[in-house]
Amino acid sequence: GHPSRRDFGGPRGARPAARRRRRRGFAAVSCGSSSAADERQALFSRIAPVYDHVHDVLSLGQHRTWKRICVSWSRARRGDRVLDLCCGSGDLAFLLSQKVGLDGQQLQTAASRQDQRWKPCYKNIKWIEGDALDLPFTDCYFDAVTVGYGLRNVVDKPKAMREILRVLKPGSRASILDFNKSSSLFTTSLQSWMIDNVVVPLASGYGLTEEYKYLKSSILHYLTEKELEELAKEAGFSAAKHYELGGGLMGDLVATR
Numbered sequence: 257g258h259p260s261r262r263d264f265g266g267p268r269g270a271r272p273a274a275r276r277r278r279r280r281g282f283a284a285v286s287c288g289s290s291s292a293a294d295e296r297q298a299l300f301s302r303i304a305p306v307y308d309h310v311h312d313v314l315s316l317g318q319h320r321t322w323k324r325i326c327v328s329w330s331r332a333r334r335g336d337r338v339l340d341l342c343c344g345s346g347d348l349a350f351l352l353s354q355k356v357g358l359d360g361q362q363l364q365t366a367a368s369r370q371d372q373r374w375k376p377c378y379k380n381i382k383w384i385e386g387d388a389l390d391l392p393f394t395d396c397y398f399d400a401v402t403v404g405y406g407l408r409n410v411v412d413k414p415k416a417m418r419e420i421l422r423v424l425k426p427g428s429r430a431s432i433l434d435f436n437k438s439s440s441l442f443t444t445s446l447q448s449w450m451i452d453n454v455v456v457p458l459a460s461g462y463g464l465t466e467e468y469k470y471l472k473s474s475i476l477h478y479l480t481e482k483e484l485e486e487l488a489k490e491a492g493f494s495a496a497k498h499y500e501l502g503g504g505l506m507g508d509l510v511a512t513r
């Protein structure tokens with residue numbers, strides 16, 4: 257369930273300007289709450305035990321590079337208050353906490369990983385079970401938001417984008433990493449071949465065939481580069497640009513409020 261808004265920045269509504277100075281704090285949100293979202297959440301709960309290992313094997317560790325780029329392009333800086341939305345096991349949250357430092361502020365998995373990590377800055381992460389479509393934060397609350405492979409998995413992308421916009425301070429950025437729905441026939445064929453002949457067979461070894469067949473369909477139904485930029489502008493972002501990564505297999509949408 258959602259913590260009350262009062263827990264995170266008081267009653268919903270624009271923060272008094274005087275209090276909009278660079279604040280400290282850090283949050284990572286995952287989960288979701290609707291029947292479709294519940295099904296998706298159950299899917300990720302089933303994957304959670306092998307999630308990080310599968311990614312290191314399948315992407316030859318490259319997913320860590322793509323996540324570092326996503327966090328870098330969010331322009332999160334020391335002392336910022338930042339949000340990693342759809343945090344899962346917390347990869348981007350941990351990277352963000354290194355950016356914002358000790359002064360900066362998947363759930364069970366992420367929290368236990370937090371305990372296993374030694375860097376003091378990690379203690380500033382709050383793991384919050386909430387819905388990306390109804391964020392428990394007031395307006396203009398964060399200096400940066402990252403979404404790592406989350407937008408493709410939420411059930412209402414326009415609503416998620418409007419929520420991200422709402423909680424961002426004016427002039428701040430969202431950096432949204434995901435698979436790239438490429439216009440290049442070669443890239444889409446390579447991506448599809450990899451998923452059919454590497455990803456799904458390997459996942460089947462973990463008894464996760466259906467879960468990874470969902471992965472393929474989620475990419476097929478995802479938005480193209482131009483559609484993502486339009487989605488951001490329609491949500492109210494003043495600027496939006498999508499950049500391809502990993503030879504076009506992945507991409508990062510950088511949107512400024």
Ligand SMILES: C/C(=C\Cc1cc(O)c2ccccc2c1O)CCC[C@H](C)CCC[C@H](C)CCCC(C)C
Pocket residue numbers: 303307310311314315316318319405408409447450451455467468470471474502505
């Ligand atoms: C974290 C990544 C993708 C998000 C994601 C991962 C999953 O395991 C899912 C399972 C079920 C449903 C959804 C998801 C999901 O959204 C990216 C890294 C993991 C990828 C599975 C690796 C993909 C590899 C590339 C297709 C090919 C890489 C070629 C080269 C070695 C770089």
Ligand SMILES: C[S@@+](CC[C@H](N)C(=O)[O-])C[C@H]1O[C@@H](n2cnc3c(N)ncnc32)[C@H](O)[C@@H]1O
Pocket residue numbers: 285286287288289293296297300341342343344345346347348362386387388389403404405406409410411
């Ligand atoms: C593919 S995982 C990505 C995890 C992590 N960001 C990463 O980069 O590895 C997608 C995550 O989005 C979460 N998610 C899906 N819909 C959500 C929603 N409406 N609200 C919050 N989290 C959601 C899932 O629970 C899952 O943890």
